[in-house]
Amino acid sequence: MVSRVIPVDPFDLVIFGGTGDLARRKILPGLFRRFCAGQVPSDARIVGAARTDLDSDGYRQMVREALAEFGRDIACDEGTLNGFLDMIQYLAIDARGETGWAELAELMVGKGRVEAFYFSVSPALFGDLAERLQHWGMADEDSRIVVEKPFGHDLASAKELNATLARYFDEKQIYRIDHYLGKETVQNLMAVRFGNMLFEPLWNAQYVDHVQITVAETVGVGGRGEYYDKAGAMRDMVQNHLMQLLCLIAMEPPARFDPDAVRDEKLKVIRSLDPVLPHHIARGQYDAMPGNEAEMPSYREAVDHPRSRTESFIALKTHISNWRWAGTPFYLRTGKRMAARSSEITVIFKDTPHSIFAEDAGRHRNVLSIRLQPNEGITLGVTIKEPGPGGMRLIDVPLDMTFAEALGVDGSDHVDAYERLITDVIRGNQTLFMRGDEVEAAWAWTDPIIEGWEARHDVPKPYDIGSDGPTDSTEMMRRDGREWRKVTP
Numbered sequence: 001m002v003s004r005v006i007p008v009d010p011f012d013l014v015i016f017g018g019t020g021d022l023a024r025r026k027i028l029p030g031l032f033r034r035f036c037a038g039q040v041p042s043d044a045r046i047v048g049a050a051r052t053d054l055d056s057d058g059y060r061q062m063v064r065e066a067l068a069e070f071g072r073d074i075a076c077d078e079g080t081l082n083g084f085l086d087m088i089q090y091l092a093i094d095a096r097g098e099t100g101w102a103e104l105a106e107l108m109v110g111k112g113r114v115e116a117f118y119f120s121v122s123p124a125l126f127g128d129l130a131e132r133l134q135h136w137g138m139a140d141e142d143s144r145i146v147v148e149k150p151f152g153h154d155l156a157s158a159k160e161l162n163a164t165l166a167r168y169f170d171e172k173q174i175y176r177i178d179h180y181l182g183k184e185t186v187q188n189l190m191a192v193r194f195g196n197m198l199f200e201p202l203w204n205a206q207y208v209d210h211v212q213i214t215v216a217e218t219v220g221v222g223g224r225g226e227y228y229d230k231a232g233a234m235r236d237m238v239q240n241h242l243m244q245l246l247c248l249i250a251m252e253p254p255a256r257f258d259p260d261a262v263r264d265e266k267l268k269v270i271r272s273l274d275p276v277l278p279h280h281i282a283r284g285q286y287d288a289m290p291g292n293e294a295e296m297p298s299y300r301e302a303v304d305h306p307r308s309r310t311e312s313f314i315a316l317k318t319h320i321s322n323w324r325w326a327g328t329p330f331y332l333r334t335g336k337r338m339a340a341r342s343s344e345i346t347v348i349f350k351d352t353p354h355s356i357f358a359e360d361a362g363r364h365r366n367v368l369s370i371r372l373q374p375n376e377g378i379t380l381g382v383t384i385k386e387p388g389p390g391g392m393r394l395i396d397v398p399l400d401m402t403f404a405e406a407l408g409v410d411g412s413d414h415v416d417a418y419e420r421l422i423t424d425v426i427r428g429n430q431t432l433f434m435r436g437d438e439v440e441a442a443w444a445w446t447d448p449i450i451e452g453w454e455a456r457h458d459v460p461k462p463y464d465i466g467s468d469g470p471t472d473s474t475e476m477m478r479r480d481g482r483e484w485r486k487v488t489p
Helices: 021-036 056-070 078-086 101-108 123-135 155-166 184-194 222-250 259-272 417-427 436-455 471-479
Strands: 011-016 045-050 088-092 114-119 143-147 174-176 208-216 281-286 313-319 329-335 342-349 367-373 377-385 394-402 461-463
Touching: 011 021, 011 101, 011 417, 021 045, 021 056, 021 078, 021 417, 045 101, 056 078, 056 088, 078 088, 088 101, 114 123, 114 417, 123 143, 123 155, 143 417, 155 436, 174 417, 174 436, 184 222, 184 367, 184 377, 208 222, 222 259, 222 313, 222 329, 222 342, 222 436, 259 436, 281 436, 281 471, 313 471, 461 471
Parallel strands: 011 045, 011 114, 045 088, 114 143, 143 174, 208 329, 281 461
Antiparallel strands: 208 342, 281 313, 313 329, 342 367, 367 377, 377 394
16 A cells, blocks of 8 residues: 655755754655655755755765665665755854854745754754844744754753743744654554544543553663763653653543644643652663673663663653543553563553353453554454364454554555654644643653652662563562563564
8 A cells, every 4th residue: 555645845944963863864864755755845955054064065975875874775766866965955054153144044035935944953052043043034933943852851941941942933833853753653543542433432441451651672872871871761761752652542532633632632641640659660770781791781881880870771650640540550661772672552451340251261351552663553452262172262362453564565655753743844733743831741740750769869770681671660560460561572
C-alpha cells in the first residue's frame, strides 16, 4: 500500500545549528525523503545557519555526505539529489552577535510564503535567536519557530524559557518538538482508541488492571555524557517522551481532532497525576561489561564522573486521580544499555469476573501491546482453546497487526517522525507538539520526585549491561503481584 502524498505549500526553512548532529542525522535526511516523495515543492528553500565558516557550495557538499551516511535507504537518483541540493543555501551566523543577520533578513523578507526557523541548538541560545529574529523583522505573525528538548531543566527554567519566547512569538507560532509524537504507532494509538467502538468502553479502571510504558535502549550515553550526567533518565526521557505517551493512553476523548482540543485533554492528565512515593521509584546505573570494559564501560566511566549519582535507568509507579483511572496503576520504565531496543505501551486488562473453567485451565488475561519501535504495530492477546482432544485447555494467542506486513509497507514507504513533524510545522498543525502549559505541568510533577531523591541522597543501584535493569525495579512490581513485560526487540 502506497500512502497518498499531499505536497506542502512553498516554504523557507532556516535550520540554526545547520552543521550539527541533529541536522545531519535527522532534519536534512527527513527533508530529502519528503522531497523524493514529491511532498516538498522544488521552489522551497532550506537555509543552513551556524557559526562554521562555510559557503553554500561547501554546505551542499556537507549535506551530500550526510545523506550518503544517514540517508542510505532513500531511493532517489542523482538528478533528484542535485535538485534537492539546489534548494539549499548557507549563511554563517553568530547567534549572540551581528554576523550574518542582515544577510538572512534580506534573504527572508518579502517572499510571501511560510517561514519556519528550526532552533537545533542549545536552549541557552533560544532567547538570543528569538530576539534577533524580531530585531531584524523576521518574527512576523506568519513565521514559526521549532524548538528541541530539553525545554528547561526544571519548572523554574521552563517558565523562564516560555516567558522569553513569548516576548517575541505567540504560542500558536511555537512548535516544541517531541519526536516520539511523530511516530506512526503513537498516532495510531489515537485512531485505535477513538476510531473504534471496541476499545473505548473498556478503557477505564473497571476493566484495566494496569498499564506499562517501557522505552528501553541498548546504547549507552555515548557522546552525550556531559549533558546526560546533568539530566539523567528522569529529565531526559520521563518528563517528556514517556509523559506524552502516558497522556495519549490516559486522556479523555477530545471533542474533535484539533490541536488545542487534544492538548487540553493531555494537560488534564498531567494535572491529575498523583505524587510518586519513594518506594515506588527504582533508579539504576549500568555497570561495565565484564571482559569488554573498553567497548562497554560503566556509566560512571562513560561520563567521567566516578561518584555520579545520576540515573541511567528509572522505573516508577503512579496513579491518575480522576473518575476514569482511579485505582489503576501506571508503571513507567526507561533505561540505557538494556537487553533490547524496544518502546512499548502495554495495557493489561483484568481477569474475567468469574471463570467457568477448571483451575488447570490457568490464568489468562487480554493484553494490548502497542509497539513503537522496532517493528511498529499493535498486538491484542486473546484466550482460545488449545487445539486437539483432551479437555478444555486454554492458551493465549496474538492478533497481530504489524504495520509493515498488514499494510504492505516497505522501507521506501517509511516516514520518519521528524519528516512528519517538519511537514506539520509547514502546514501549521500543532496537534503533535507540546504546548507551554503542558511542559510546565510536566515539570511541576517531575521536580518533587527529583528533589525527593536528592534530599534522601539516594544512590542509583548498579545493573548489568544487557539486563532489564536493577533488581529494585523487579521488586517494585512483585510487591504489587505483577511483573514487567520482558524487553524484547
